[in-house]
Amino acid sequence: MRKNYKMKKTISMKRFLSEFGQDFSDNVKNRLLDLEIRSVLTRDDNSNILDIKHVEHTKYPCPSTLEGATKKSEKEYAYGQLVVVDGSLYFTDKCFENEEVMQSPIVDSIYNSLNSEDTLLEGDITGKKVDDSNIDYIIDTLLKACPQVSKEYMEIMKDILFGEEIKSPHKSIS
Template sequence: MKKNYKMKKTISMKMFINEFGENFSEHMKSRLLELEVRSVLTRKEDEYRLDIKHVEHTQHDFDNLQKEYVYGEFLVIDDSLYFSDKCIENNYVIQAPIVDTIYNNLSSDGIILDGDNKAKKIDDNNIDYIVDTLLTVFPDVTQSYLNIISEMISHERN
């Protein structure tokens, strides 16, 4: 695992794979990269625990509060990738209903982490289900976002 001097709190899927994916299969890396355009990963104090969010941080109304959905949580432990049964929830973010669906449909062995928090291993047998399911619930990105990305890419090439 590569160490950053100062841990980045928000990273792209490419950065995630670069940081943690040394032992991921090529198939897993390829499928995870399909989430690149519409997702971003955020983390707090634990560098190995990353929440999956929409890249535009779309807000939804919950009990008169604007909150962002968290579509899952990846954990990387001993060079293996896991999907957690719970995500961070607070005044700003709320766990999307799809998290329970994905977690409950994974047949891989569960592990216990941090008390009540459980996670199941992600591998070549279930990565397709996870990515395909996430892609069904992620909102499309807006045209203005695509324009910004297109502009950034054109400047990188020059």
């Protein structure tokens, strides 16, 4: 029997690893999890192409793309794009951009610093392989660029993660 389900467009790093990480090394998995609290991954129709965004979807000023316009708008940053092809993880040279999302300057910096070869992945997407030799640099650089979460967000997460344990006066009986 075939399962029909709607693909989630926004997922956590843990979900990403459960969907695609079976062939990643333990080191790559652990380092990717360092992004868990700060980031979410978003995708369109291609389940294996995901942009890294701040979990709070913080907006930044950006110049208007309209010619002659002096008005500035605000957009959210995409801090990188991950693509999984045949069990291998790649960091791409471009992120998905639209009227609400712009590519962070850190993407070019990370991509150009990677020593692996450019690989044409899908369509016109070019990426460099992520492995144990470069994962530390990628994650450390992303952690410097991607802001910490707000105190308000941390409080919400604490309530979600630990709220039932704290609020429930009854212990479960096994």
